[in-house]
Amino acid sequence: MLGAHPALPVGAGDDCAVCLLDHSEFDQVFTTDPVIENVHFIKGECPERIGNKAVGRVLSDIAAMGANPQWMLVNVVASPDQSFSELEKIYEGINALCARFGATVIGGDLAQGPCLELHIFGTGLLPSGSALLRSGAQPGDLILITGPLGCSISGKHLDFVPRVEEGIFLRKSNKVNAMMDISDGLATDLRHILKQSGVGAILDSEQIPKNGNLEQALFDGEDFELLFTVPADNVDSLILEWESEFSSSLSVIGEITTDKGILKVQRENELQTLATKAFEHFSGK
Amino acid sequence: MLGAHPALPVGAGDDCAVCLLDHSEFDQVFTTDPVIENVHFIKGECPERIGNKAVGRVLSDIAAMGANPQWMLVNVVASPDQSFSELEKIYEGINALCARFGATVIGGDLAQGPCLELHIFGTGLLPSGSALLRSGAQPGDLILITGPLGCSISGKHLDFVPRVEEGIFLRKSNKVNAMMDISDGLATDLRHILKQSGVGAILDSEQIPKNGNLEQALFDGEDFELLFTVPADNVDSLILEWESEFSSSLSVIGEITTDKGILKVQRENELQTLATKAFEHFSGK
Numbered sequence: 310m311l312g313a314h315p316a317l318p319v320g321a322g323d324d325c326a327v328c329l330l331d332h333s334e335f336d337q338v339f340t341t342d343p344v345i346e347n348v349h350f351i352k353g354e355c356p357e358r359i360g361n362k363a364v365g366r367v368l369s370d371i372a373a374m375g376a377n378p379q380w381m382l383v384n385v386v387a388s389p390d391q392s393f394s395e396l397e398k399i400y401e402g403i404n405a406l407c408a409r410f411g412a413t414v415i416g417g418d419l420a421q422g423p424c425l426e427l428h429i430f431g432t433g434l435l436p437s438g439s440a441l442l443r444s445g446a447q448p449g450d451l452i453l454i455t456g457p458l459g460c461s462i463s464g465k466h467l468d469f470v471p472r473v474e475e476g477i478f479l480r481k482s483n484k485v486n487a488m489m490d491i492s493d494g495l496a497t498d499l500r501h502i503l504k505q506s507g508v509g510a511i512l513d514s515e516q517i518p519k520n521g522n523l524e525q526a527l528f529d530g531e532d533f534e535l536l537f538t539v540p541a542d543n544v545d546s547l548i549l550e551w552e553s554e555f556s557s558s559l560s561v562i563g564e565i566t567t568d569k570g571i572l573k574v575q576r577e578n579e580l581q582t583l584a585t586k587a588f589e590h591f592s593g594k
Numbered sequence: 595m596l597g598a599h600p601a602l603p604v605g606a607g608d609d610c611a612v613c614l615l616d617h618s619e620f621d622q623v624f625t626t627d628p629v630i631e632n633v634h635f636i637k638g639e640c641p642e643r644i645g646n647k648a649v650g651r652v653l654s655d656i657a658a659m660g661a662n663p664q665w666m667l668v669n670v671v672a673s674p675d676q677s678f679s680e681l682e683k684i685y686e687g688i689n690a691l692c693a694r695f696g697a698t699v700i701g702g703d704l705a706q707g708p709c710l711e712l713h714i715f716g717t718g719l720l721p722s723g724s725a726l727l728r729s730g731a732q733p734g735d736l737i738l739i740t741g742p743l744g745c746s747i748s749g750k751h752l753d754f755v756p757r758v759e760e761g762i763f764l765r766k767s768n769k770v771n772a773m774m775d776i777s778d779g780l781a782t783d784l785r786h787i788l789k790q791s792g793v794g795a796i797l798d799s800e801q802i803p804k805n806g807n808l809e810q811a812l813f814d815g816e817d818f819e820l821l822f823t824v825p826a827d828n829v830d831s832l833i834l835e836w837e838s839e840f841s842s843s844l845s846v847i848g849e850i851t852t853d854k855g856i857l858k859v860q861r862e863n864e865l866q867t868l869a870t871k872a873f874e875h876f877s878g879k
Binding site for chain 2: 310311312313314317320321325326328330331332333334335339340341342343345348349380382384386397400401404407413414415416417418420421422423424426428430
């Protein structure tokens with residue numbers, strides 16, 4: 310039930326919506342994410358970490374388009390007994406991460422409600438037509454990810470640093486066909502790329518960098534790493550450029566196939582097709 | 595704790611933030627408003643009306659700058675037993691009002707929480723430097739409002755039509771010095787203009803168009819009418835132009851004075867100073 314508009318080349322279904330900026334050489338991307346007490350964090354959690362997570366999710370969506378972060382608005386919902394100093398510390402967490410990536414909090418609202426919630430809206434900018442979408446993967450592309458996956462519940466889901474600089478670097482490389490951030494788990498999120506690009510994929514279980522075991526790397530959520538596809542001929546040079554820019558890891562974990570919508574995992578000499586049902590079971594959703 | 599930026603001429607404290615659009619003849623305005631069950635509407639309320647109110651509040655803020663509405667993002671928080679058809683009807687209410695004013699819903703998110711909430715983020719566009727701010731009122735300006743005030747709780751707070759066309763008309767007239775929308779009651783909101791413009795005001799109780807009595811017109815909230823100030827010499831011609839465009843009422847209700855921060859009400863031959871304390875008592879806040 311979302312809208313269409315001639316100046317809206319990418320609406321719902323990607324990490325951000327992409328809108329044309331008239332009379333400009335830039336496109337503007339828009340995203341929003343909620344962070345809710347006892348859903349996304351436990352009541353009493355360190356407030357700076359809550360702020361980091363709330364704005365980090367938004368910055369990760371902007372990074373997944375390859376865009377430069379721009380403006381942020383923050384809606385806070387809080388119960389009448391909410392501590393003011395806790396709110397200040399949440400804003401400190403928000404502002405620290407924004408400052409790191411050139412984003413600015415320009416407004417928002419405060420309302421009373423049953424529990425603590427943050428709803429952050431963010432915009433980003435990038436050169437016209439350069440947004441990295443989920444729909445661009447091609448058969449033969451290799452599949453790459455930043456950072457290890459899994460077990461983010463042990464702390465990473467609150468303390469992660471969104472891959473903003475990496476996303477901008479990858480967009481500027483002109484070597485990436487499709488990109489998104491991993492928020493719901495590798496298996497679930499890769500399926501979005503497969504569906505929107507009309508392709509399939511084979512993952513090599515040995516090559517997936519893991520915190521924990523394979524199940525956790527495939528199905529845990531909230532890693533906020535970048536998942537992207539690159540034509541095979543470009544991968545070696547991209548990795549060389551990456552290593553001269555970043556100390557963080559970059560892993561080739563599989564390949565895009567013509568097998569529409571089919572996700573397979575190579576595991577100990579066996580090629581298993583990963584059923585959507587299996588994911589639903591594993592993920593507990 | 596909100597940010598500053600060279601491309602942010604107006605940050606927190608007005609109806610919207612105003613941001614420069616580089617290489618363009620336009621400024622972009624940003625705002626966000628929450629609508630929460632049992633705070634802004636009663637549980638079980640007609641869902642189309644909830645949607646109308648949620649996006650109407652955002653459109654009213656954009657109208658109060660004199661801007662043309664542009665993009666909207668919608669965060670929905672709902673409990674696990676939320677009816678899907680109710681959500682569809684909320685979106686129908688949102689989309690109907692957006693369509694009327696050329697706004698487009700381009701994204702959003704859905705999360706689980708304790709009760710139904712909508713957080714809508716919106717942008718608008720206007721020619722560079724033309725936003726109508728709270729800070730522009732001058733001594734000698736007359737004070738005008740659209741529509742009658744008070745008793746919105748009887749239905750208007752859900753069914754109101756934001757004054758988008760009127761806001762654009764007033765901006766284009768080049769006759770308005772300061773403008774905002776009335777969401778917290780005339781007395782409270784006029785004080786924002788007084789504070790930010792460094793002026794005072796005298797209201798004529800007889801001239802305030804009322805739904806209900808004077809107290810209700812001064813202190814009830816959620817009327818979403820436009821409150822603005824116009825140099826006295828321009829008022830007659832503005833009213834003539836208004837009457838050729840709109841059938842809705844426009845009322846001159848008072849005058850801006852040099853009496854910094856002082857709000858007085860002329861009532862039955864008596865000039866009363868309205869204490870902030872009195873307002874707090876009346877408003878029940």
